[in-house]
Amino acid sequence: MRSDSQTSPAASPWLKLAAWGGLLFLHFPIVVIAIYAFNTEESAFSFPPKGFTTEWFSVAFQRQDVLEAIGLSLQIACFATLIALVLGTLAAAAMYRHSFFGKESITLMLILPIALPGIITGLALLNGFKAIGLEPGMLTIIIGHATFCVVIVYNNVVARFRRTSASLIEASMDLGADGWQTFRYILLPNLGSAMLAGGMLAFALSFDELIVTTFTAGHEKPLPIWLLNQLTRPRDVPVTNVVALMVMLATMIPVSLAYLLTRDGDSVAGSGK
């Protein structure tokens, strides 16, 4: 494509092998989960599988505890994503251009909940909720998830803000639009897909998060906790396999969409800055 084809005419077979081997390593366990979801065997993990069936899917979807866990996780992810969208976008709008005292510390603060091990964030939140007498439950899970999802939205939106030329905003104001009109017709359409992408990643992160959730969940059982309980007390393996496959697909869709939404980010108006 570029001139690097001159310096590196072709990859050596060993490099190709290592690269594709690495990809295979990343995907093999995922494929195994998919295979086992259709396995006829009920209580063991023997390989190769004994036979093919789709029976476990209907079994899983008749289980009340599975449905409740899925419903709870969806609700939590929706609320946490909404809060993260608002806070992350506000922070991005404040931070992308201005430099001010303490800006670095604010960036650090936004990253901290995801950079520190989940166990610290989880324990700190649990401790904090206890201190103010808030009983762990759905609300505390949402607060925890929203806190570490903010940075995901922030990263996506701040990148878009940086690509959106400030002269666009000035032009809009010069042409007589007021601040609200500029926000509504210039800024928001430009930010839209970045916010959507950030929101989807935040949704996927919240839907899957286990470690912080175990501390803030109390007696609630969102999907990751339901799965963990299945592992530590191995029973009805087939249902676990099916749910694991569904969870995986449920996160792959928003993540792929987020990728598609941000991939052609360079074609955003005003990127010529």
Place this chain on the structure above:
Amino acid sequence: MSSVMSIHPSGPAAVSEPPRNLLQRFSDRLYLQPRLLLLLLLTPPLLWFGSVYIASLLALLWQGLYTFDDFTMLVSDTLTLSNYVQLFDAANFDIIVRTLLMALSVSVFSALIAFPVAYYMARYASGKTKAFFYLAVMLPMWTSYIVKAYAWTLLLAQEGVTHWFIELLHLTPVLNWLLSLPGIGGNTLSTSNLGRFLVFTYIWLPFMILPIQASLERLPPSLLQASSDLGATPAKTFRHVILPLSVPGIAAGSIFTFSLTLGDYIVPQLVGPPGLFLGSMVYVQQGSIGNMPMAAAFTLVPIVLIAVYLSIVKRMGAFDAL
């Protein structure tokens, strides 16, 4: 108020009709007063993080100074340093060393696996292949953590996929030899340190690939041309140009592999020999024992280790590659 009025005639709004409703007047004022806008934008996130997160974090570390009575199992707010001193007890120190060694070896090994993938992505793949590789690394990265851990319990189980392949390739003696080694071995693959190490490496691998790929992507092709023009063989170029310039990417990736392994307590619970990890210790102290002060004191260990690690990799340029 008066300052707004005096700026107005020369401001952009003066060209059009004067602002009519409140919203318009308010938004104009915000545009003209960036500081007010900044304050309004930052207040909600700062309030949220300050009250929910930073306060909780500080309160947690403060709790580490409280006293836990072993007999009554009650926490009192008499301040003591004994929790933090106890971290250096032989048993506790073992936990710290065990976790630290695992985090370091996982970081090294995942860098070894990640590098060829990242190198191929950045320098040879283009167009559709590159997009394919990118998605193929992104998807496992975002796939549910617990599902990935679960997949490995299936893989490593006796009669599971790994054993099936090993028998197929007649490598059983090799596996038995590996399992007999002190330190990494164990009775079975799923109760050995080797198994735990594999699972950790697998789960955090994508976090290593992407920063390395990004750092290699930024290498200007002209630099490599210059190297070969000056007579370096491809191997020499790799050794003296490409590798040193990818160090920031490797260091950035290792921040994730290191810190994520350090705080994990689910994988050690599912795979590997008994013997607590830092994360498991915090969890046990807090959950089963109810010794919140000791749990809080233990959380200081990963914080300090990560801070030290960050200060080391910062010198390697990791922060510019994040």
